[in-house]
Amino acid sequence: MPPIFYAVPVFMAFLLLELLASRWMGRPVxxxxxxxxxxxxxxxxxAVRSLVKMVTVIFYALFVERxxxxxxDMSQPWVWVLAFFMYDFLYYWAHRAGHEVRLLWxxxxxxxxxxxxxxxxALRQSSTNQLFYWIFYVPMAVVGIPVQVFVTVALLSAIYQFFVHTQLVPKLGWVDRIFVTPSNHRCHHGRNDYCIDVNYGFTLIIWDRMFGTYAEERDDEPVVYGLQTPLRSWNPVWANLKNYAxxxxxxxxxxxxxxKLMEVFxxxxxxxxxxxxTVLPESSRTERFETPAPKWQKLYALMAYLVGFVLFMHWLSVTNGLTVPMRASYGLLLAINAFSLSxxxxxxxxSVEIEALRALLMFGALASGQWFSPVSSQAQIVAVVAGLISLALLAKTAGEQRPAVAKFQSLEGA
Ligand SMILES: [Zn+2]
Ligand SMILES: [Zn+2]
Structure with missing residues (x-):
């Protein structure tokens, strides 16, 4: 089972905890x-990462070997310390290039x-960055840091990064000036002028302080999250392709x-x-993109998300045993589900009718046992029940669905 299979439920549990804590604190985030x-x-x-077979790791292993x-000697603690510092330093430059070179951005x-x-x-990650970013870690391979050490350090750093994406942890004083923390990473995600191109660190923020890209979160100008050229879409496929287009x-x-070269680099x-x-005028920066969500649509969205989550976990558990075309088809199905929902x-x-057709086909296939791996009789029964609930919720949604007009939520005074 890939390590991510065990990490995802833990991430989701913390997500739920943050959701409840934020409600309890009266700060819905x-x-x-x-x-x-x-x-x-x-x-x-x-899904894409699995398909490209973790390009980073394969190239890395090849470089170490050649x-x-x-x-x-992996048993020496200093090897791990060296790998950690090298990885964090190289990540700083990879991340900085990711913001300062168009193709990488x-x-x-x-x-x-x-x-x-x-x-x-934190889980809103690019599908295409794995195509380029391995290049930045070649120096570690050239030095000869073993692939197992590289992968472990990368994984632990990524887990650390997950936890800094929160508004519920306040400023932490001197800690904010040594480590990447919720406060300085909030600043990295801001579209205020003082937040642009700052705080690239992964675990340590000292690199930003060394190379002049460090900024502190300001109390007099709260961070407004998002892009100065906003996406204004819920479409996960377009989110990945817009800037390439x-x-x-x-x-x-x-x-x-x-x-032409400048357009790319x-x-x-x-x-x-x-x-x-043209970027978002300063007066509009405190507005967020939102579309009306009728009650039944919200309920359906939760249901569809839950089903998508279960399928994603199933996909993770069986993906290594599938042929490449089967793995690609299952991944594509997950993407189509997400696209249709958006x-x-x-x-x-x-969109409601198409979503109903998609649900009918998907639950129908599951209920009949025609899936990527054998479907137990209990799972077939669950599919029938989930399918019926989904269709009922969609029928209700259709009754209240209006053409969505994007509205912009003002954050002023929020
Ligand atoms: Zn960034
Ligand atoms: Zn982030």
Whole structure:
């Protein structure tokens, strides 16, 4: 079983805990559409990662084998300490490049596209960053840090990163100036001018202080989360592709090779004519994208998300035993589920009917036992019940569904 199979339920338990704690503290930090979008983006990212067979690890192992300079004894604690510092230092540069080079930003932007900040934001990960980011860790392989040490340090750092995505932990004084903490990472996710291109660290924030990219969260100007050029969509596929589409459009429409290269490799703020591109005017930065969610739609969204979660866990548990086409089909099915749900959130035409058809086909297949792995008779019964509840909720949703008009929630005074 992949390690993520055990990590996901723990992440979800903490997410639920944060949701309850925030309600109890009278500081609601979750919105249904945003959280479901974040989690579905996380599912799709994992599905893609499995398909590309963890490119980072494969290339890393190859480099250690071919060009590794030293042979390290994994039982020596200093090897782990060295690996931790190297990984954290290289992550700083990978993350910094992810914000300062357009092509890399097109991948990383996904993580910043939420206008909320909570533990679900941590799981809003890009599906495409694994294509590029392994390059930044080649120096560790060249030194010869064993692949097991590299993978473990990366995993532990990623678990640490999950917990810094919260608004419920206040500033921590001197700790905020040594480690990446909720406070300085909140600042990293802000679209206030003072939050742009700062606090790239993964576990240690000392790299930011060394290289001049450190900023403290301000009490006089609370962080407003999200992008200065907002996504304004619940669509997890578009969240992953939007900036690539913009780069492609720029390359096709900008004359001159130099400009075309700049479209791909310049900083995101670059424009061919030097005139800053339109970003959200300062007066609108405190507004969040939201679409109306009728009561039944909310209930259905929760139900569909729960079913999606169970399927995701099942996919994780069987994926290593599936052929590549089967694995790809199952991953695609999870992506289609998420995409269809996002269309309904946005109140798209026929979205409820399409969602009903999707539910009918999916639960029908499960109930008949035609799935990617054998379906037990109990699971078949559960599928029939879940299918009937889903269709009933969709019928109710259809009755109250209106074409969604995006409304912008003001955070002023929130
Ligand atoms: Zn970032
Ligand atoms: Zn983050």
């Amino acid at each position: 979750y919105r249904l559409h945003d959280a479901v979008t974040s989690l579905n983006i996380g599912f799709i990212s994992e 060009v590794g300079t030293f042979q390290f 097109a991948a990383h932007v996904v993580h910043h596209s939420s206008e909320d900040f909570n533990l679900s934001t 913009q780069i492609w459009h720029g390359v096709c429409n900008t004359p001159g090779w130099k400009n 310049a900083t995101p703020a670059w424009t061919p004519d030097g005139v800053p591109k 269309r309904m959130f946005a109140g798209r035409r026929w």
